[in-house]
Amino acid sequence: CSYGFIYDGDQLKVTCFQCRNSFCAQCKKPWEDQHAGLSCEQFQTWKRENDPEYQRQGLAGYLRDNGITCPNCRFQYALSKGGCMHFSCSQCRYQFCSGCNNPFHTTCSVPHCSVTGLHAHHPRDCLFYLRDWEPARLQALLLRKGVAFNTDPPHGMQPGLCGVMEQKDEGGRQTDAACGGQTQPGHAGLCEKHYREYLVSLINGHSIDPALLFDANEVLVACRRYQVDIWRGEMEDDRAYLSRLLEKLMEEVPLGDKVPRKI
Structure with missing residues (x-):
């Protein structure tokens, strides 16, 4: 009411x-x-x-109950994070990233930021970045740390449309509605977008650093993004250089506590 x-x-x-x-x-x-x-x-x-009803809903219920909490007023939403990452709280109007809780703003306090207009700065383990990873790569990161994940839908559930609730923009008006995306085999009864969100929630919950699977270009991009010195020694070969940069990135820019870490 x-x-x-x-x-x-x-x-x-x-x-x-x-x-x-x-x-x-x-x-x-x-x-x-x-x-x-x-x-x-x-x-x-x-x-x-x-709870049989909770188990029947499977991971759709998991994503709902691990939904979005406004970092400003603490109001909780039983919604997926996998819709638009720019979330506006209906209670206090605070604008933030639903993956890491960092604020969206037009006046940026980050030194040397060249981005203009409304934007947020995200840690490297935020869903904002990891939603672009293929499910197989996210699974590989979890397996590297021995974390189990679901691939089968709840018992008795038929293939169909994804029922995960998310916030949608309809004609400039924010509404809550079921995803409606097609479920995929091996994605535990979810569409691919929300299965990725589920895997990322496990990665975040266990504080697993995605940098462990970064390729050479990703290491360099991340170092530039977080302003880590990418100086290279005159006699340093590629392998030694990238290994040192990766270690430097993980030491100087730890994951932090912005990303919700519910398991």
């Missing part, structure tokens, strides 16, 4: 005075009795393991 009120209690369960619906004060999800006595993370684990 549209009724608003200030809650200053210390209980997780909050009930709206107007519509009498209850929700959690921390994770903002509809209240269920199983949440009592459990942290939000423990409750989410319980749902994954025990």
Whole structure:
């Protein structure tokens, strides 16, 4: 409902005075009795393991429940990050990247930034960059660190259209709607775009640095983007040079804590 009120209690369960619906004060999800006595993370684990409806939805439910939180007002959206990465909060109008929470702005404070107009600066493990990687490459990065991932759809689910919810721009108006993209074999019942988002969420959740799979050009591009010195020694061969640059990039520009790291 549209009724608003200030809650200053210390209980997780909050009930709206107007519509009498209850929700959690921390994770903002509809209240269920199983949440009592459990942290939000423990409750989410319980749902994954025990709730038949959650299991039926498969990774579409996972992407929904690991949706978007406004870094300014903390309002939570049960939406995919895989739509437009430029997200505008309907509550406070804050504009940010849904993959890394960095702000979109026209006045940039980053030294030597040559970009004009509305833009954001993204860390190298942001979905903004990794959405361009093929699923096989994202899987290879996860396998390198021993992280398992799904390839099969939920039991009994038929191939069809992707049901992941995302924010869409329709005639200048932001609306929430199902993706509707065609699901792909081996993509766990998701379209390719949202399967990539799922894999990236695992990469982010385990703090895996994509630089581990960068080729020579990607190392140089990343160093220039993050203003890492690319000086080369006179006698330095290609392999030694790129190895040193990669190590320098990972040491001087760590992943940081901007990207949400939910597992």
